[in-house]
Amino acid sequence: MVRIGSITLDAPFFQAGLAGYSDAAMRLVARRHGCPYCVTEAMLDQFLIQGGKGVRAAELRDEDHPIAGQLMGSHPQDIADGARVLIGLGYDVVDVNLACPVRKIRRKCRGGHLLSVPDEAIAILDAVAQSVAGEVPCTVKLRRGTDDSPEAAAAFERIFEAARRLGYAGAVVHGRTVVQKYLGPSSWPFLRKLVDQYGCSDGFVIGGSGDVWTASDIERMRSEAGVELVSVARGCIGNPWLFAQARALANGDPDAAARPPTIHQQRDVLREHFELSMSLHGQRRAGMLMRKFGIKFSLHHPRAEQVKRAFISVASLEDWRAVLETWFEQDGPGRPADVELAHTGEADGI
Numbered sequence: 001m002v003r004i005g006s007i008t009l010d011a012p013f014f015q016a017g018l019a020g021y022s023d024a025a026m027r028l029v030a031r032r033h034g035c036p037y038c039v040t041e042a043m044l045d046q047f048l049i050q051g052g053k054g055v056r057a058a059e060l061r062d063e064d065h066p067i068a069g070q071l072m073g074s075h076p077q078d079i080a081d082g083a084r085v086l087i088g089l090g091y092d093v094v095d096v097n098l099a100c101p102v103r104k105i106r107r108k109c110r111g112g113h114l115l116s117v118p119d120e121a122i123a124i125l126d127a128v129a130q131s132v133a134g135e136v137p138c139t140v141k142l143r144r145g146t147d148d149s150p151e152a153a154a155a156f157e158r159i160f161e162a163a164r165r166l167g168y169a170g171a172v173v174h175g176r177t178v179v180q181k182y183l184g185p186s187s188w189p190f191l192r193k194l195v196d197q198y199g200c201s202d203g204f205v206i207g208g209s210g211d212v213w214t215a216s217d218i219e220r221m222r223s224e225a226g227v228e229l230v231s232v233a234r235g236c237i238g239n240p241w242l243f244a245q246a247r248a249l250a251n252g253d254p255d256a257a258a259r260p261p262t263i264h265q266q267r268d269v270l271r272e273h274f275e276l277s278m279s280l281h282g283q284r285r286a287g288m289l290m291r292k293f294g295i296k297f298s299l300h301h302p303r304a305e306q307v308k309r310a311f312i313s314v315a316s317l318e319d320w321r322a323v324l325e326t327w328f329e330q331d332g333p334g335r336p337a338d339v340e341l342a343h344t345g346e347a348d349g350i
């Protein structure tokens, strides 16, 4: 059991925010495979407070709880108002993004930029906490610093300590710096030091992020870094089975945890994901979105390269169905997870 303020999770992992991926369709598929908690992709405060499309995009389905709505912005009042919109929409947790390394976001003084201006970051954390006023727990997502300088370390510490002081329920720390983006490893030793320094037991949960590709990475991050909660990000794109495998591992069933999804299990999830995506976005947009998921899902197929190529040329629902008919009709064992393959080409996100 892990507690995030008043929310109790029955497993120590969750699906992270993944801009361009972690919409309600991906979240519902993850939950149906045992994911106990999800964070949305970062939502701009302005989009939420202006109403209309931004609010519609943030609307929730009943099955999609508990969930954190993640906010990104640069002005304390706006981001605090955005938090009220999320509460009105039924979000269970408000999460503040101080992590995004994408240049256009940082240029607007949002996301990871705020780690370099601790006074502003703390003003935002304070405004959000006041506006939420204990109605739901607040959390914060950070990187371990702007860069490797002592100034960045001091700024991180100030912000982290402020979150604790302001009554935040927890923080998820990505063990890469903002400058690092996705190059090089996430520093789990940094997470370990943080846990050793602050402990995880006084009602402030410390979560870790970075380089979680398999179910056993979840266990490994918990034991090596000591974090209570593990964020699963790129590792679960096209791999919702990871959550069931993590539960199997925790239940002492390593065989089930190592079993790749059969071809029919893959087919069923691909259908389900597409249908959910279509019901959310309509056929045209779902077709575009699902192509990149199909490419990731193809890694589980014994003919991964050919299936990947087939998904790359999908443009319509008919094309999608044709790929399923050609490659997924005949059942058989899936391909064991290949971490190296899963790892490639996903370094463009937040």
Ligand SMILES: Cc1cc2nc3c(=O)[nH]c(=O)nc-3n(C[C@H](O)[C@H](O)[C@H](O)COP(=O)(O)O)c2cc1C
Residues within 6 Å of the ligand: 016, 017, 018, 019, 020, 040, 041, 042, 070, 097, 099, 141, 174, 186, 209, 210, 211, 212, 213, 231, 232, 233, 234, 235, 346, 347, 348, 349, 350
């Ligand atoms: C495409 C992409 C989009 C992302 N979007 C978000 C986001 O909206 N909010 C967030 O907190 N983190 C976001 N992240 C960061 C991930 O949640 C995670 O911290 C990061 O990928 C490190 O974990 P990993 O190495 O296990 O993938 C994104 C990452 C990627 C690759």
